[in-house]
């Protein structure tokens with residue numbers, strides 16, 4: 470049985486938003502037991518906090534977005550992954566704009582700040598969402614499934630006809646593999662897609678400082694890749710961040726092929742819509758998270 474965790478200290482960061490191109494302030498505050506991860510837009514007056522839950526996902530194109538109307542926060546996945554990597558259950562995140570800053574396109578800047586703050590062990594037990602049977606999903610050439618396991622595992626494969634990609638595979642088992650080796654992997658895109666994304670008003674803050682950009686034959690970044698398999702590592706990173714939107718620690722083994730935010734979200738939804746796919750274990754009696762209310766209503 471493990472206990473819940475939060476940050477030891479508040480952390481302040483500032484960086485450019487990938488899509489708006491604007492400087493955005495970010496504050497990660499410690500929070501009490503059972504608070505979960507919640508985002509508040511500090512640039513809007515009296516904005517309601519948005520719980521980091523799959524139920525609040527409103528867009529999965531290029532990034533994961535939470536919230537509706539004006540009260541939304543986009544590109545939450547790399548920060549969520551860093552929180553997951555350090556086992557942070559409870560944190561209040563204040564964001565001074567519509568997206569979490571992109572920084573270098575990886576989770577490394579968040580990891581650095583979490584390490585600087587330190588992690589605080591809390592009083593209450595940490596409930597776990599235990600996968601009890603296989604759930605699968607297929608969207609065009611992408612597929613994904615989850616099976617029971619006593620730990621959180623991600624096995625990811627990608628396949629692109631590109632000299633720097635080809636077939637790549639990577640397994641991440643929480644507690645066995647170093648999260649740091651995943652955290653440093655940057656997001657990536659193809660140079661040929663950049664113009665169309667800019668035409669759509671996206672990636673105004675995009676540059677070679679915040680992504681790996683692939684040309685038809687190589688990589689435009691002068692320093693090249695951080696790892697030969699940086700792309701599949703980043704796929705694993707995105708998955709860790711997106712699956713944290715379950716709102717609980719997960720025990721299950723995920724297999725993902727060419728997956729993206731849409732696949733992660735749809736798979737999580739498919740798991741959680743049927744109570745026979747999972748059980749929640751290890752919660753204190755006083756603990757009542759939204760997902761547990763849902764589970765109890767079956």
Ligand SMILES: [Zn+2]
Nearest residue numbers: 546656703707
């Ligand atoms: Zn990403």
